[in-house]
Amino acid sequence: MKVITDERCTGYSEPGHPERPERISSTLARLRAEPGLQIEWEKPGPVEEAVLLRAHSPEHLARLIEPFDFDADTPFFPDIAEYARASVGAALAALNAARRGETVFSLMRPPGHHAMRARAMGFCYLNNVAIATLEALATGTKRTAIYDFDVHHGNGTEAILLNQPGTAVFSIHQHPCYPGSGTRNLGNNCYNYRVPPLTPRSEYRGILTSALEALQAFKPELVAVSAGFDSYARDPLAQETLELEDFYWLGQKLRALGVPVFSLLEGGYSEDLPDLIVAYLKGLQGQ
Numbered sequence: 366m367k368v369i370t371d372e373r374c375t376g377y378s379e380p381g382h383p384e385r386p387e388r389i390s391s392t393l394a395r396l397r398a399e400p401g402l403q404i405e406w407e408k409p410g411p412v413e414e415a416v417l418l419r420a421h422s423p424e425h426l427a428r429l430i431e432p433f434d435f436d437a438d439t440p441f442f443p444d445i446a447e448y449a450r451a452s453v454g455a456a457l458a459a460l461n462a463a464r465r466g467e468t469v470f471s472l473m474r475p476p477g478h479h480a481m482r483a484r485a486m487g488f489c490y491l492n493n494v495a496i497a498t499l500e501a502l503a504t505g506t507k508r509t510a511i512y513d514f515d516v517h518h519g520n521g522t523e524a525i526l527l528n529q530p531g532t533a534v535f536s537i538h539q540h541p542c543y544p545g546s547g548t549r550n551l552g553n554n555c556y557n558y559r560v561p562p563l564t565p566r567s568e569y570r571g572i573l574t575s576a577l578e579a580l581q582a583f584k585p586e587l588v589a590v591s592a593g594f595d596s597y598a599r600d601p602l603a604q605e606t607l608e609l610e611d612f613y614w615l616g617q618k619l620r621a622l623g624v625p626v627f628s629l630l631e632g633g634y635s636e637d638l639p640d641l642i643v644a645y646l647k648g649l650q651g652q
């Protein structure tokens with residue numbers, strides 16, 4: 366099991382903001398103390414501008430260094446462009462590890478799946494999963510599927526990859542909820558699965574399974590996972606019902622696909638996030 370991380374991603378914060386450094390620091394502490402996982406640690410590598418520009422406009426990259434908030438949820442921080450690039454670097458390292466046949470998780474912030482081609486939003490600045498998917502495509506992978514189980518719609522990923530040959534995007538999310546999109550399928554490759562608030566766990570698993578079956582029908586060579594843990598019953602930002610063992614189950618289901626999978630941390634804001642991630646990793650690792 367490989368975990369790509371850099372503790373320096375805890376270096377920015379806004380008081381009271383749910384996307385806080387402790388999400389990473391407490392998970393790191395939990396993973397270091399976990400006897401059940403043999404973790405090999407790796408740091409994110411550098412990212413070339415051209416790799417970012419497949420998913421984002423030059424204006425957007427320039428905007429990331431202008432000292433003004435992006436929206437009410439998405440503040441400007443000094444060096445946020447560098448933090449966001451490091452998170453992309455981790456996603457690319459995770460892609461490479463998956464291609465080598467490793468079980469891998471990127472434990473970084475900021476998350477990415479709300480970031481649009483030309484706009485930061487929803488705590489996200491650069492779209493890690495879309496950038497990694499386009500990198501996979503540009504370097505020989507013909508069919509990549511994105512499985513986004515974060516409780517919020519992966520609107521940025523959808524917008525960037527809409528009708529992109531060789532990709533299919535499956536997002537399972539609460540509706541109504543932020544950002545409000547994802548109410549229907551879009552184009553020829555974006556599939557949205559709405560889950561009403563307070564959907565019982567068994568039904569939620571059924572919807573996650575339907576999305577996985579559709580993903581399998583796409584016959585991907587590679588699966589990129591936007592792993593958000595905010596569909597958890599005690600998450601403060603949504604109203605869903607999943608428990609720890611459901612994240613273990615999700616890891617198992619993804620492992621059972623039998624193709625290379627890499628997972629990137631998106632949301633998850635409860636105090637129990639470290640335990641949810643450990644459960645997911647144990648499922649992914651097959652134990």
Ligand SMILES: [Zn+2]
Pocket residue numbers: 515516517593595631632633
């Ligand atoms: Zn989320």
